[in-house]
Amino acid sequence: MGRNKEQPIFTTRAHVFQIDPSTKKNWVPASKQAVTVSYFYDSTRNSYRIISVDGAKVIINSTITPNMTFTKTSQKFGQWADSRANTVFGLGFPSEQQLTKFAEKFQEVKEAAKLARDRSQEKIETSSNHSQESGRETPSSTRASSVNGTDDEKASHSGPAEAHLKSENDKLKIALAQSSSNVKKWETELQTLRESNARLTTALQESAASIEHWKKQFSACKEENDQLRSKIEELEEQCNEINKEKERNAQLSRRLQELETELQDKELELEELRKQGEIIPQLMSECESVSQQLQAAEKKNNDLEEKVRTLRTEVEESKHRQTNLKTELKNFLDVLDGKIDELHDFRQGLSKLGVDN
Numbered sequence: 526m527g528r529n530k531e532q533p534i535f536t537t538r539a540h541v542f543q544i545d546p547s548t549k550k551n552w553v554p555a556s557k558q559a560v561t562v563s564y565f566y567d568s569t570r571n572s573y574r575i576i577s578v579d580g581a582k583v584i585i586n587s588t589i590t591p592n593m594t595f596t597k598t599s600q601k602f603g604q605w606a607d608s609r610a611n612t613v614f615g616l617g618f619p620s621e622q623q624l625t626k627f628a629e630k631f632q633e634v635k636e637a638a639k640l641a642r643d644r645s646q647e648k649i650e651t652s653s654n655h656s657q658e659s660g661r662e663t664p665s666s667t668r669a670s671s672v673n674g675t676d677d678e679k680a681s682h683s684g685p686a687e688a689h690l691k692s693e694n695d696k697l698k699i700a701l702a703q704s705s706s707n708v709k710k711w712e713t714e715l716q717t718l719r720e721s722n723a724r725l726t727t728a729l730q731e732s733a734a735s736i737e738h739w740k741k742q743f744s745a746c747k748e749e750n751d752q753l754r755s756k757i758e759e760l761e762e763q764c765n766e767i768n769k770e771k772e773r774n775a776q777l778s779r780r781l782q783e784l785e786t787e788l789q790d791k792e793l794e795l796e797e798l799r800k801q802g803e804i805i806p807q808l809m810s811e812c813e814s815v816s817q818q819l820q821a822a823e824k825k826n827n828d829l830e831e832k833v834r835t836l837r838t839e840v841e842e843s844k845h846r847q848t849n850l851k852t853e854l855k856n857f858l859d860v861l862d863g864k865i866d867e868l869h870d871f872r873q874g875l876s877k878l879g880v881d882n
Contacts, residue, residue: 531574535564535630537623541577541584542615543736552615553739555584562616562627564589564634570717571641573634575614583731585614591639595631603628610729 539562541555562577562585577585587607595605603624604615618624 531565531567533563534566534634535627537562537618537627539619539623539627540617541579542617543584544613544615546612546736553736553743555579555739559619560584564630571645573638586610587614589631589634589638591635591642593631593635595628595635597624597628600624605631 538559540559541562542552543555545551545553556577556579560577560579562575565574565576566572567574573589575585575587575589576583587605587610593605593607595603597603598615600621601618601624602615603618604613606613616624616627618627
């Protein structure tokens, strides 16, 4: 029996995942990067498979059946369940267009697998019916042969009956040959199915082994990742401490520069004080002279203040006298006004007297 030949009919690239068998919820990466995922058609068995290989490891070996369904769970991710492999495969695509093409091809292959299954069932039913008819015709032919063998003399005198029996015998031989051919064909297909089951069992075992291997690698990677995270946190803390130390050093440097500047200023002030210290005796003598002048000025100031007080007293007295004078002047003016009024009345009286005369 020749080796089965499978040809790729569609190929794409995607990240491969499998459902976590323990939780049935989380996805476990089956490939570290995007790998080739292909549809294969087996013309001998008229079957379709999705196969993906990462290096020397088979990560997908899924035979498409009419009961399978490919589901889009997001714009770039899809999945399907394989009951034979007892797992769920997931594919992450670079773009939504590639996911759509893969889903359309899945539906096309699914329909083709359904059509192949229907044809296979029709062949089985046809072969079964033909075998039953051949089985029913065999006893009658046996009886005919028996009759023909025991009654040779009667058969020799009946030519048409002999021809009819010969024709029936030839038909039985053809049916028997066809039945034998069908048996051989079904034996071949059975052997093919056994070999396919053996390969699938091997692939399943390899997949289980690879799953355990990936679990171990995942655990190791997770531990390594945790260790790296711890180291990164430690390094970040060290970097923070270093940055704080740098800030403190920068602050100390600035403070040192400020102190140096202040020291230079103090030195200049000290030099000025030294220079001023040299002229202190002169300043002291000048200060004594100024003190004497100040005392004399204070004495003069006291005398002036005394004079001011005297002048203020005189001014107050002058104001008081002026007030009295104003009062007296007002009284005088009032008296004067009264006198003027009397004079005016007197003049009017004189005028009246002159008119009367």
